[in-house]
Amino acid sequence: MEKVKSGELKKHIEEIKEKIELNDCDIKRELEDLIKYRVPLEEAKKTVLRKNSFAGSRTKNIDEIEPNMKGINIVGRIIKTQKKEIKVNNKPLIIDVGVLGDETGFCQFTCWYKTSLVEDDYVHFKNVFTNKWDNRINVNVGKKSFIRKKSNNQFPTKQKLMNVKKKSIAEIIPDDFFATSKGIILQLFHRKFIDENGTESTYAEGFIGDNTAKLPFKSKIFNFDIGDLVYFSSAFIELDDDLPYLIFDKNTKISKIDQEKDEKLKKLRYDMVNKTHEIAQLSDLVHRIYFYDVLIEGTILYIKPESGFIRKCFECNKQLEANKCNIHGVVENYTDIYVKAVLDDGTGAINIVLDLKHLEIISDKVVTDLKVELNNDCSKDEIIRILTSNLVGINLLVNGNFVNNSYEKFLIVEGVSVPQDQTDYKLNYLYS
Structure with missing residues (x-):
């Protein structure tokens, strides 16, 4: 091993520091490691420079x-x-x-x-x-x-950077970080929370929409009401399960628009506030990246093998990973059923996710069978068999949030109902 005196090494460290931004200790450690493996000093210096230099990086x-x-x-x-x-x-x-x-x-x-x-x-x-x-x-x-x-x-x-180009609500996408737009306040709730200082505060949340789509929002300061048409700029966009929602914070400028001076705006307000919930076709959603509060009617074709029992956090209802909640750590938890199914409406197919509260609406029998098997510690295959025999071929009306990411198209189900007469759907499924 080449022996290098401390004073001489210090001189080489200073030479290297002139060319790269690395502290003395790191340079010394890297040089000594290389010299220890019989790398000549000059070659060791070149190696350290090559490894840590980014002067050529554009x-x-x-x-x-x-x-x-x-x-x-x-x-x-x-x-x-x-x-x-x-x-x-x-x-x-x-x-x-x-x-x-x-x-x-x-x-x-x-x-x-x-x-x-x-x-x-x-x-x-x-x-x-x-x-x-x-x-x-x-x-x-x-x-x-x-x-x-x-x-x-x-x-x-x-x-200035945050003041981005104005878009319609539907044009706001998950890749955006900030948004400028206008819309009608469609829903509004006020909730209490404890801030980081332990003080009880109130924030507003709800939905804002135009004639293209709607988005949820949250705001600590909000002086508007349902039916108000507002213009906002520099609203921050958070993501939740790949779905964007607006944060009206200290950087956001938001103001009420006087609708009485514009007949088009008055009509927009009336149409949005009084809009009925219509059933959408999946073929109309394929080009969307997301869509909130969509209503779809279709038939369950298939239960996916990843379905089964899961554990969820009592605090946030998120699924545990390695027996821990990603947000709250080791917490009290409960058992739920995760059902991933394929729903077909005749124009296309989509993955939907159901849990126990949805199954209780769809079929008492499947819930009873699953609870029995939970106590018996049944196999994954048996769970899939129970779900398949009870759910495949059933027609459902589902309401939820549509997501189309780079991996799949799926619907995060919020609500579900079952049309009373299932006979035609069962026959169509069995003989198609």
Whole structure:
């Protein structure tokens, strides 16, 4: 092994530091590891430089970023940021998460250590890597990444970047981070919650829509009522099960539109508030990315093999993974049935997800049989057999939220009903 004196090594560390942004300890450790394996010092220096240099990496616009990129540089404005506590190897870790924006778009970012970043900072992220999180591009700032805050009065401000082009409600998609639009307040509820300071507060939630679609919203401050037509800009878009919903927060500008001055707006308000729930055809939904509160009538053709008993969290009703809730950790839980079925309406087919409360409406017999088998600790095959024999061929009227992502088309069922006369549907299924 080549012997290098401490003073000489320090000189080489300084030379390397002039070319890459890596601290003394990391450079020393990497050099010593290489020298230990009989790598000549000069070759070791080149290896450290090659491994950690990103000087040749081109700075990318956000719209050029794809998942699984490494060693890239990004310049942008911090749009949103918050500190989050997570556990890594059962140890608490404070990270920074948020939204980064430039003139081409937005992306999520995660700094895997605590930073001094604040909203509206103009930053240069160096040597970062990307992945996909919640179906959105996420930029990861790790231990070997660097953050440089810069001053640039020419770069658009946070508010200017958030003020995106106006769209109809139907044109707002999960890939969007912010939205500008107008619509009628169709539903409105006020709920109480305990904020991070332990203070009881109230927030509003409901649905806003136009003649193209509707979207749910949440807001801590909301001075409008059902039937009001409002214009909003810079509303943040959160995702829940790939479905977008609007957050009216401190950055959102929202105002009431005087409908009396515009006959078209008056008619829109009347049509939306008095709109009846019509049955949709699946063939009309195939080009949609999502659709809230859709009504579909069809026949169950098939029970998918992933159906079965699951455990859910009492707090949020989410399915447990490895006996833990992803949100609440180890919690009290309960048994539910997860039924994934294929529903056909004659114009197309879609996956639907049913649980115990839906089965209780559809068939008393299937619920009774499942409860017996639950006590008997039955096999997966037996559960599928029970579900298939009781559900396949039944006609259903289902209401829920339609999602069309890169993997599948499915309906998150909210409500279900069974037409009284099932004879024709059973015969059609049996003899088709």
